[in-house]
Amino acid sequence: MTRPGFVLEVDDRTPPLVVHEGEGFRLQEFPLGTRVIYPPESLPAVPDVDAAIAEALLHPLDADPLPTQLRPGMRLTIAFDDVSLPLPPMRAPDIRQRIIEAVLTMAADAGVDDVQLIAANALHRRMTPAELRHIVGERAFRSFHPHGLLTNHDAEDHDNLLHVGLTEKGEDVEINRRAAESDLLVYVNVNLVAMDGGHKSVPIGLASYKSLRHHHNAKTMVRSHSFMDHTKSHLHHSAWRMGRLLKEHLNIFQIETTLNNDVFPSSYDFLMKREWEWSVRDQAAMLGARRALALAPRRLRHKLFHEMRSPYGLTGIHAGDTEAVHERTIANVHRQQLVEVQGQSDVLVLGVPYLGPYNVNSVMNPILATCMGLGYFFNSYRGQPLVRRGGAVILYHPLEANFDQLHHPSYIDFYDEILAESTDPLVIEEKYEQQFATDPWYIHLYRTSHAYHGVHPFYMWYWAAHAMDHVDDVIWVGGDRRTAARLGFRAASTLADALEMASSTVGSSPSISYLHNPPHLIADVR
């Protein structure tokens, strides 16, 4: 029986708790009375994945069974979520591979010849052939990639974009031409968190900057309360308007999957357990891991973490009409991740781990760490934020000013130039976004190398806009002081120091909540 998530109140028997901080973790003693929010234990996985996939494709929601929609001579496009999901990457075979193979088998049986596979990477970096192979599997890769039929979406290839129209609010809907002109677009999603999926898949994953700018902006992001609740997120409202417009022009068969909380492989099992329940073996594994990480050179430590593959289990798969499917998907996500929490606190503590959606096989630079902490983790709530307005957020991450030259070239300039001038999302959006979005060099690198689009660091900063607007103090424990200052935050050596620093904002005995994440969770704050 899987135990639900729960809220622990720290007392004098509570052991030190795991807090992630970049490529490592620490055991932290929290002040008495701290609320620690634990995710539910991992749900049991679907025992027969292939049968579940077949069931979803043959009995879709508010749509005809997939085989009946396939016919010879038709144009079929299969789009899929890119390398940013799931995190860490899934142990092979990736769930997308199994679904894509099932769809391709049905297409072959129906005599469909014109099939293309497109990674829905929007303005994310192009995936490498190895990354594509991991997602779609060897068979599909060998059949499609050498012939140019398995590609990354190119949001700057204007000949291959189609402006489908405007929403009722005047938002441009421009997506990949091949997808837009297909007789059937099958979208294969991995719904790791509640923010993913639904109309966020096609209208965002296959869109251009012209389309994305309508919702990926500071004003929209600061009003999205939260990203993890699409009914309250202005970003999602915009995506939903776009999705409904697309539905009028395009036959989309949405396939969404949900995963359980088996985030870490067995050697890191203890990270998914509650600390006071650690067995001797868990404690030994924890001590061994900490010792090894402390002794390992930086490159080895990086390699150890980034080669980690998760043994995720499938908790559900639904296919058919996007909105009908997404409703079921969200229910599944909530089943795995939702934890009820009573009321807000003065201080929210978050540990930022080594990996986020945009540094797979790369480095989590300070901008991505900010996005991860203040963007995604802060927004892991439903109802109201875990921390009160005017409160403080304390995050753990080294905040080293290291940038991956290949993946994040525009981030370096954003950090050096833009953040040096202003950290206000609205100001930097108005003054600089266009410069970066239209910079021909960034566009060149996005299209031909493996670089995130020039505008991407702006989006990362906007993700954090709601948190920055909501709280009065952001302090990074263990963070590089100069980097924190550049970001407009402060750094502290210890939690005690951070609380002391925050006392001017929240007083000397604040209420504290610690979001024990990962595995992922959503605080349902009442």
Place this chain on the structure above:
Amino acid sequence: MMLALEMYRSLSRHVVGRAVGSKVPGLLSGYAAPLRLATVEEPRVDRPGWACLRTRLSGICGSDLGALSGRTSLYFSALVSMPFVPGHEVVAELLDDCEDLPAGTRVVVDPVLGCAARGVEPCHSCAEGATNRCARITVGHLAPGLQTGFCADTGGGWGQTLAAHRSQLHPVPEGYADEQAVLVEPMACAVHAALRAGVTDNARVLVSGAGSVGLLTTYALRNLTGAGEITVVAKHAHQRELALELGATEVVTPGEVLRRLRRATGAFLVEPEHARPYLLGGVDVAVDAVGSRQSLETALGATRAGGRVVLSGMPATADLSAAWFRELEVVGCYSSAHVEPGGRPAFEVAMEMVGGDVVSRLAKTVVAYPLHRWREALDHAHGAGGLGTVKVAFDPSETRR
């Protein structure tokens, strides 16, 4: 007789200085420099228009340090006469009447020893006022020497007295401190560089280097041209502040210059194998105000096709592929001329410019050493950037206590 620092011919010191002088400045000033403090004959040129001067202050220039460390090209060996007293940034006072200037007049010296000083018929360049391009610098009444401070007959500013011709002298206005006046010669060079740069209105300019040459060139570019954005490459924090004060739009470190200019100009950054990265696109005009290989290659690599690169520092050998491939105009820029574009002498313009508030404040940071502390002075000059100093000078009037 007078006390002076004398540079002499020494093959062994030249070789040692060349090998390690730039890397170990202490060695250069302590052991390897072909320089000595000596009591020598006062220089005197018994020709019309010549006079003796008593040095009040004489700056240490990058070209002086280059000569001492053996980094200067042997190209110049035919244009100097050994032994000589260095020092070509000179503020001094006349010991004799000199034509219209009475004894006691405080002057700065235009160091170029052109046809007028040498007593020969004006060459084509001197006739046009381009005295810095004089073709007669090895002949006439004087030993070879491209400038005062490189000629055995005239002496130089690093001695207690020197000789100069009336054509070289520019009276210093009342109210100017010696520290201001000693900046007139480098400012004249900066004026010449700014005007040689051919900057069109709103052109984007890069100044590579924020030593005295780079800073004063930035000031001249801002005040004498219609330059738009001026990006200055500076290593040290105080240089950054000064560059901004003197007219730079932005200041970047050597490590970030290409990235910053790439973004500012919409250029593409190319990274060749085993060579420095460069831009396809870039600034309209770049000024190399250092003279090192790295600085020159930065200037060449950051300039757009068809743009102009000005060699303001004495240049090192560098990869000129960009100049060929990008069809750059590489423009030399030596000293200053009696007639600059616009018709005025560079020294006249420079004299006005050093009177400005910003340069006056800069002048207050000039550090003066007596001659007998020459090793410390050279050490200081070598590390001036890191030590927060813009100009180090000798004050030969100070004697050992």
